[in-house]
Amino acid sequence: MDILIAEDMGFCFGVKRAIKIARDIRRETDANVYTLGSIIHNPQVVQQLKEEGIVPISSLDEVREGYIVIRSHGVSLSVQKEIEERGFQVVDATCPLVKRVQKKARELVEEGYTVFVVGEKEHPEVQGIIGYTGGKVRVINLKNKVNFEGLEKVGVVAQTTQSIKNLESIMLKFLPGVKELKVFNTICDVTDKRQKEVIKLALKSELVIVIGGKKSANTSRLAALSLKEGCETHHIETDKEIKKEWFRGKEKVGIVSGSSTPDWIIERVINKLKKIDKQKEEVLHERRDKFHN
């Protein structure tokens, strides 16, 4: 069985940076260190960090003092202000590319555009962008029906993990009715590269394994893109979810990972696939031997 591994795997620079910032502050202080929400969307890494003393909280009411690390997805300015007003030390680990979307969206609002963010409304990154513009940004995706009547100047940004195809399709929705359209392609390069790679892998594999947090938007999008190419696809968080029967009769298996998936999880998945492949070979040899005898 050929195991085809995507070129770009493991943590992206934004995730590496966020984890380093959190670990550095943990090392430098005796005070408590918290993250507001999960620092990244990977439960195994979040658990590892918790054991190191970097504890996720879902509300500021849960704690009284210490450092609050702002996760890679960012938060709104009002949340940041609230953290400071409550007397916590703020450590900003927002990915610079997420910051860029926030700033571009605000810039467009200030220039008088009606601003849309292409993305998933409930995702923390999108919530942060909405908050950063004081709620003046509307969320749009392919499922929404939006009335464009009366919109003269429209500005658009995208959640960093969106696909370029989604962004293009939404632009086509705007074009017939809007006089002025200003678009910032704020999709992150890492995301874009991995999406292109998963499509290529899906086209030459019989099965694609996508490794990463089930709540990770970029990982789920990789799985969706692979499925869209008609390839059998399994989105897993760890090697424990792998089932031997998936590989029956399969000769080419592709592997990709989301940008919040650590190398140690990827290695375990690859090792498990190699083990399954070895077992398949052994069964094949046994059958051949029986046949010849």
Ligand code: SF4
């Ligand atoms: S996927 Fe891109 S935007 Fe998201 S954290 Fe990584 S580098 Fe930043």
